[in-house]
Amino acid sequence: MLEYKDYVGMVEPESDSRDGVFAGRVIGLRDVITFEGRSYAEVEQAFRASIDDYLAFCAQRGEQPDRPYSGKIPLRLDPALHRRAAIRAQAEGLSLNQWIANRIAAAG
Incomplete structure (x- = not known):
């Protein structure tokens, strides 16, 4: 790569x-x-x-080059999973967005 x-x-x-x-x-x-x-x-x-x-x-x-990724991920979850993730994020003092980003970073 x-x-x-x-x-x-x-x-x-x-x-x-x-x-x-x-x-x-x-x-x-x-x-x-x-x-x-x-x-x-x-x-x-x-x-x-x-x-x-x-x-x-x-x-x-005069065109914008295509960028590899925008940094935005439209994400659909089961409501129960969404709730669990939001509770974990809040318990760790993070926004849900930051909690998800941290989890992705730790996985890769």
């Missing part, structure tokens, strides 16, 4: 090392950003260049 400017790139599993080319793409976006290279260093350099090119292209067109 590659990371640069909050974007994440993955080398495609179907890349064929026998041909000497490793292809990848940026994940978590609606827009398609790809990159490739013959070594890890080339792949990483191509990934960063692709992100920079994408951001420059968006700026040139």
